Amino acid sequence: MTTAPYGSTIPWAEPSWYTGRPSPYYKDSHRRLRDHVRKWTEEHFSDKAAEWEENGAVPQEIYQQCAEAGLLVHIAAGKAIPKEWSSYLVIAGIKAEEWDGFHDFILWDELVRGGGIASIFIGLVVGAPPIRQFASEALKAEIFPQKICLAITEPSCGSDVRNLTTTATLTPSGTHYLVNGAKKWITNGLSADYFLTAVRTGGPGAAGISMLLIPRLPGVTTRPLAIGAGKLAALAYVTFEDVEVPASNLIREEGAGFRQTMVNFNHERLWIVFQALRGCRVSMQDAMAWAQKREVFGARLVEQPVVRWKFGGMARRVEGLQAWTEQVVYELGELSEGEGARLLGGVTALLKVEAGVVGRYVADECVKIMGGLGLTKTGQGARVEAFSRTVPGLIVPGGSEDVLIDLGVREALKLQKIADKAKLAKSNL
Ligand SMILES: Cc1cc2nc3c(=O)[nH]c(=O)nc-3n(C[C@H](O)[C@H](O)[C@H](O)COP(=O)(O)OP(=O)(O)OC[C@H]3O[C@@H](n4cnc5c(N)ncnc54)[C@H](O)[C@@H]3O)c2cc1C
Incomplete structure (x- = not known):
């Protein structure tokens, strides 16, 4: 219908x-x-x-x-x-x-x-x-209507979450954690009331990591970090100095933080894909509107086969990304959170990589179609200009491209092994 x-x-x-x-x-x-x-x-x-x-x-x-x-x-x-x-x-x-x-x-x-x-x-x-x-x-x-942010990355570790160093030590009375450390590139950190923070409560590696909801208490300081995409995301460098956090702010139990972080990545990556898709569409809309009216060498831009070829190239990539995204959203909706993470963690990682690749392609093509307007923060190219500055933010945060490609393939191989085992067990019945 x-x-x-x-x-x-x-x-x-x-x-x-x-x-x-x-x-x-x-x-x-x-x-x-x-x-x-x-x-x-x-x-x-x-x-x-x-x-x-x-x-x-x-x-x-x-x-x-x-x-x-x-x-x-x-x-x-x-x-x-x-x-x-x-x-x-x-x-x-x-x-x-x-x-x-x-x-x-x-x-x-x-x-x-x-x-x-x-x-x-x-x-x-x-x-x-x-x-x-x-x-x-x-x-x-x-948490409502407080402003919260997620604080995982540190100056010395981003992709390698297992090695984070911010510590949370239980006080002798057991009522509070004393938190010390620093977090970097924390989106909305400047304005946040709460920092959902990955901290080390135990020994080295993933098993020693926990999640703690840290209010903006004495000892928490935030300072701005400037990036090309602009200031609206209130990116912060966050320092925790002897911050006394109620022990009841621990998320579930000690040692569960790494798994909680990994489960969370699925949604974060999907959200980055949603962002990329609309950024591409808005850029294509403005570039197409411009191509339909701008005359160069005696013809409108859209009458140039090379310009139409650019739109065709963008369209097939964007619609492919949309279809794959809808499939993943559907599958996640049919599965429990746990099964979704198990079966689609790698797929979501690859989908997010593709969103960055398509976003970069569309931004580059639209900037060229817009000409000087595509580099100008005001006027008809403003949304294309803004999107082209946003694209690196689709590629590095939420898991960097290289790391996620590798993760996607490793996860697929893991699932193959499990499927082969299950098949073998069935054939031996
Ligand atoms: C705009 C922005 C917003 C952000 N928001 C947040 C936030 O809200 N909360 C938060 O906790 N963090 C946030 N981050 C941090 C972000 O998640 C990290 O920057 C990202 O995970 C990469 O970590 P890193 O910068 O330490 O790079 P590194 O881990 O040092 O990696 C650098 C590069 O090395 C390569 N690399 C690393 N490991 C591998 C590997 N195993 N295989 C192949 N290549 C590899 C990749 O190319 C990678 O880009 C944000 C970052 C930015 C820029």
């Missing part, structure tokens, strides 16, 4: 199901969410990105505004809203039990399209899932 086209009619500016073509994945509640978030972001934020960039921050009160609009719980939810959170506002008339991974996808897609607004939620996106899955009821109830 086809439906009325929604959004831009420019080719590839919207996912195919927006254009009215059928899809097995999307139902009425997905369409309602899309309409709601697009209207809301356009009404409140569509013209704000440049002003926020200029000022170097999204105003603090916007977070509260988003909390009041019922957004936070949905952003934190991932593919399901836990029962503890179901009493929070549910948007667009969607029931908590209806919420699925495609709602998560649409919410992100539309927030990213909304400009700089998405940047204030990154900490929540990456920090909330371990709380949702593993924290006590009391901690779960505490």
Whole structure:
């Protein structure tokens, strides 16, 4: 069944199901969410990105505004809203039990399209899932509408999470942990009220790592880190000096932090893919609009076969990425969290790599099509310029490209071994 086209009619500016073509994945509640978030972001934020960039921050009160609009719980939810959170506002008339991974996808897609607004939620996106899955009821109830961030990476270890050095030592009374160490490149760290932090509570390696929810207590300091993508993500260098954290802020148990971090990566990587997809579509939309009106050498750009070839190249990569993403979102929705991580951890890693590769390709092509406008922060090329600065942020954070390619292949080989064993066991029956 086809439906009325929604959004831009420019080719590839919207996912195919927006254009009215059928899809097995999307139902009425997905369409309602899309309409709601697009209207809301356009009404409140569509013209704000440049002003926020200029000022170097999204105003603090916007977070509260988003909390009041019922957004936070949905952003934190991932593919399901836990029962503890179901009493929070549910948007667009969607029931908590209806919420699925495609709602998560649409919410992100539309927030990213909304400009700089998405940047204030990154900490929540990456920090909330371990709380949702593993924290006590009391901690779960505490986090809204606080701002949280995820603090794993340290100056001396990023990809190699097993070797992190920030320590959390239980005080003799057992009531508190004393935390010392530093974390680097922490998104939303400058504005965060809480730092979901990977700390060493035990011996070396993965088994000694735990997760601790650290409030902004005395001894916590944050300072800004400047990156090319701009200041809106409030990137921070975080220092913990003898910070006394209640022992009850431990996420589940000591030694479970490494596994919690790894499970969390699946959603973080998927979210980066959602971000890449909308960045590509927005860039293609603006480049195509420009190509349809800009005249060079007596013809519009879009009349040049080489320019059309560029759009064809971008379209097949973006639509391929969209289809693979939808398949992974569907599969994760059908599986438990544990099975999803086991079967799709490697796949999600490779999908995230592909998002970076496609994003880089699209950004480069769109910058060329826009000409000088593609390097200019204002005017018709502004969104292409912004996306081209964002692309490295799709490639390194959340697991760097080289590391994830290797992980994806190792995971596939691991699954092959398990499948071969199972087959052998069956044939021996
Ligand atoms: C904008 C931004 C936002 C971020 N947000 C957060 C956040 O919110 N929270 C957080 O905890 N961290 C965050 N990070 C940190 C990010 O996750 C790390 O930068 C990333 O994991 C890489 O770690 P690293 O920088 O220490 O690089 P390293 O681990 O030193 O690696 C450097 C390079 O070496 C290569 N490499 C390393 N290991 C291997 C291997 N085994 N095989 C092949 N090649 C390898 C890769 O090319 C890699 O890019 C952020 C980083 C950036 C830039």
